[in-house]
Amino acid sequence: GAVVSQHPSWVICKSGTSVKIECRSLDFQATTMFWYRQFPKQSLMLMATSNEGSKATYEQGVEKDKFLINHASLTLSTLTVTSAHPEDSSFYICSAEGPGGYNEQFFGPGTRLTVL
């Protein structure tokens, strides 16, 4: 149980375009999901907390107009990178709090974004 999926697994886009990444909890409901960013050989950095039915909470230094988050249902959160630029190229990973109320996080497989 507690499986999280992400789509797409990888995406290549041109500078200036927008890219949407989906994060789904497959076998449980998640009122809260998290979006992380990971650069090569580095750790995960929390970008934002996605709450079902309300606005996302962004970490300091993360541009909310650049990284749009929508948590429209209890099983789906989306991250849209707007007007992407090469510096937005990174590995984006989502997580969700699993069932049981213990705040244990389960991670999706990640999305590798390359902006040309």
Next chain:
Amino acid sequence: GIQVEQSPPDLILQEGANSTLRCNFSDSVNNLQWFHQNPWGQLINLFYIPSGTKQNGRLSATTVATERYSLLYISSSQTTDSGVYFCAVERSNAGKSTFGDGTTLTVKP
């Protein structure tokens, strides 16, 4: 914010050897998890261990919350154990986790 330090940063082992990875944190935490990130980037849950000791096969973990550290033990290491091991802690019940910089483990045949 809370600081999470993992050691060693890199570890190279011969297959069959044992190892201990350490995670120190600077403040009290509600939750602590250990993850293994495989070469494809997937984070695999190893342990949810805010305190105490747990074992799962060749892996075990101990968290001493009062002394603000956690240890991950890997016994009889295999080449498939290679990858990056992360410790992540959560201070409040908001679910936000802070990750350490990880330990990169390489197990040679």
